[in-house]
């Protein structure tokens with residue numbers, strides 16, 4: 723992720739193929755992704771945070787329909803990824819911040835929507851990051867996660883070794899949902915589309 727060449731090809735070449743691989747053995751990840759991002763890109767004066775935004779491929783979409791008081795913020799720790807984001811995915815309601823998802827540089831209860839897409843499985847301490855997502859989302863706001871999930875296909879012998887060698891992690895079916903619940907979020911919905919899971923959760927209005 724720190725490689726400028728990878729950052730350059732990520733959005734157009736790598737991500738579309740990767741999304742399709744996630745559909746293996748299930749329904750279309752790309753179709754669900756399209757529907758979810760259309761909902762998250764609706765107009766309004768909302769504040770949206772895209773954690774581990776890569777080259778801003780989702781951040782720009784989230785910012786497209788926002789009113790002048792709204793803002794989509796993409797956060798990543800990779801300079802090459804953020805360099806691409808600034809070149810390819812800017813907009814009047816879009817901003818980028820370099821930072822670590824384990825310690826988000828934002829106050830509690832700041833964002834109406836906090837997304838973390840296709841990144842938790844690469845992050846050193848993903849459960850600490852889930853707590854951060856829950857911390858910065860505003861009461862009544864929503865957290866959205868897309869990541870891996872253990873299935874029959876990803877439980878075959880050898881995948882554990884592969885995970886350890888590559889740092890690519892596969893989450894048990896309840897791992898993400900349980901942690902969101904432990905962080906106090908409610909209305910937790912999980913959709914499994916093959917080898918990936920989309921999870922949405924809400925922070926109670928009185929929290």
Ligand SMILES: C[S@@+](CC[C@H](N)C(=O)[O-])C[C@H]1O[C@@H](n2cnc3c(N)ncnc32)[C@H](O)[C@@H]1O
Pocket residue numbers: 723724737773774775776777779780797798799800803821822823824838839840841844845846
């Ligand atoms: C596979 S890309 C995902 C990009 C985009 N969210 C998407 O869905 O296509 C994963 C991103 O996570 C970022 N990342 C990994 N660990 C991070 C951390 N601790 N803090 C911030 N960003 C991190 C990487 O730099 C990379 O840009």
